[in-house]
Amino acid sequence: MAETGNPDGVSSFDEFFVAEYPRLVRVAMSAGATFPQAEEAAQEAALQAFRSWDRLTNPSAWSRKAVLHEYYKAIARDLRELELTHKALRKGSVADLAADSTEESDEVHRVRQAIRRLPRAQREVFALIYDGYGAPEIAMILGKTPETVRSNLREARRRLVRELGEPTGGDEESTEEV
Amino acid sequence: MPNRMWRDTDPITQASDGPILADPPAVTRYLDAVEATVADRLSADAVQHRLDQIKQAAESMPRSADPEWDLLIEELARYGYQVVRSWILILQFANEHDGWLRLLAGQSLTARDADMVASETVARGINSFRSEIMRMRRWSEQRVPELRTIFLVECAWHLPTVCRYWLLKTEQLSSDAQEWLLSTEDTEARAELFEILKGRVHYELVRVAGVLEPAGYTDQEITEIIEVTREVFDVVGESGPATPPADRINSELSDGEGHDAGLDQ
Numbered sequence: 291m292a293e294t295g296n297p298d299g300v301s302s303f304d305e306f307f308v309a310e311y312p313r314l315v316r317v318a319m320s321a322g323a324t325f326p327q328a329e330e331a332a333q334e335a336a337l338q339a340f341r342s343w344d345r346l347t348n349p350s351a352w353s354r355k356a357v358l359h360e361y362y363k364a365i366a367r368d369l370r371e372l373e374l375t376h377k378a379l380r381k382g383s384v385a386d387l388a389a390d391s392t393e394e395s396d397e398v399h400r401v402r403q404a405i406r407r408l409p410r411a412q413r414e415v416f417a418l419i420y421d422g423y424g425a426p427e428i429a430m431i432l433g434k435t436p437e438t439v440r441s442n443l444r445e446a447r448r449r450l451v452r453e454l455g456e457p458t459g460g461d462e463e464s465t466e467e468v
Numbered sequence: 469m470p471n472r473m474w475r476d477t478d479p480i481t482q483a484s485d486g487p488i489l490a491d492p493p494a495v496t497r498y499l500d501a502v503e504a505t506v507a508d509r510l511s512a513d514a515v516q517h518r519l520d521q522i523k524q525a526a527e528s529m530p531r532s533a534d535p536e537w538d539l540l541i542e543e544l545a546r547y548g549y550q551v552v553r554s555w556i557l558i559l560q561f562a563n564e565h566d567g568w569l570r571l572l573a574g575q576s577l578t579a580r581d582a583d584m585v586a587s588e589t590v591a592r593g594i595n596s597f598r599s600e601i602m603r604m605r606r607w608s609e610q611r612v613p614e615l616r617t618i619f620l621v622e623c624a625w626h627l628p629t630v631c632r633y634w635l636l637k638t639e640q641l642s643s644d645a646q647e648w649l650l651s652t653e654d655t656e657a658r659a660e661l662f663e664i665l666k667g668r669v670h671y672e673l674v675r676v677a678g679v680l681e682p683a684g685y686t687d688q689e690i691t692e693i694i695e696v697t698r699e700v701f702d703v704v705g706e707s708g709p710a711t712p713p714a715d716r717i718n719s720e721l722s723d724g725e726g727h728d729a730g731l732d733q
Contacts, residue, residue, distance in 0.1 A: 307519045
């Protein structure tokens with residue numbers, strides 16, 4: 291693959307991939323994907339990035355948006371494939387479709403389901419925050435305003451607290467600056 | 469040990485317009501588990517292996533300019549147009565039903581209108597089908613016969629939306645009808661369409677044939693349409709409005725993997 295001088299400062303796709311692939315998997319998992327689902331979405335996003343490498347000006351941001359899109363697309367596609375082959379899921383929800391590992395704990399399953407029940411906008415912000423991005427960067431990636439990003443995060447955490455319990459340290463609120 | 473660096477510095481937690489709650493402990497533990505899983509499963513060797521796989525996959529994927537891909541799309545479009553247009557004729561025939569089909573029946577859908585709705589539906593179906601095919605790099609020869617059904621499922625998902633647009637553009641529509649259409653979710657309209665199509669095709673086969681024959685469909689085509697429509701609407705009807713449409717992003721996907729669908733045009 292030809293090298294590129296994109297603004298990310300990444301000189302080659304290989305370099306980009308080695309640095310970013312695990313992070314893309316984490317982003318998808320933070321949005322509610324299981325590890326296999328996250329890997330599939332990350333691989334699809336990386337494949338698209340590879341094929342479009344010369345045109346990408348900000349591959350890191352682009353690939354994060356792509357991995358989230360791919361995760362949602364995979365859920366819809368898996369549902370249809372199951373129906374086509376008449377294997378299962380006649381009345382289940384999309385969240386039920388994503389068969390989780392039987393080895394995972396009840397708590398992991400419960401948290402994942404709670405994340406999956408978040409509206410998509412909130413899930414995406416939630417996932418990208420734990421990837422280390424700030425409001426302006428997330429706003430740029432998702433095409434929102436920073437205020438909307440903050441609002442999405444606030445509501446996401448409210449919902450999660452309602453479903454899963456009090457935040458760390460009781461009613462502690464974060465004090466770090468944006 | 470998992471690397472916590474990626475979320476040790478939560479950069480967004482104090483909004484200028486008010487504080488944001490911290491994560492519940494269960495979420496913190498979940499994120500720890502995510503971190504540990506990724507660190508455990510994605511060693512440097514594993515990442516390199518994935519990189520090699522992706523490059524190999526990219527090189528094995530034909531470009532959209534490949535004749536094989538073009539042929540597939542052309543054949544699917546031609547086939548899909550005939551089937552979708554038959555669905556529209558059936559919809560027109562179902563004029564005694566309530567809901568938005570009553571609205572449709574109240575309008576005179578000309579042959580040109582029917583062509584327009586069918587063409588637009590198929591065009592949308594092709595767009596989403598391209599990304600589906602792109603995703604199915606593991607597609608095997610044994611699954612090729614399913615391509616037509618999968619393509620028509622895509623079309624079925626788009627048909628209610630296209631019909632609704634057409635109705636809203638109809639100047640003869642009453643204000644009540646317009647209000648109903650504007651306030652009705654796609655999913656609701658879709659569910660109603662599925663219900664009527666399934667009912668017509670499943671239980672009134674003779675009448676369906678009666679609708680299609682004057683439109684120029686042969687017996688063989690009618691038989692095939694009935695069969696494939698039953699399969700398509702079994703699929704989409706089961707999940708119905710509870711199933712979100714595929715996430716139709718305008719991604720940078722522009723290439724597809726070509727397959728010989730074996731269409732007998």
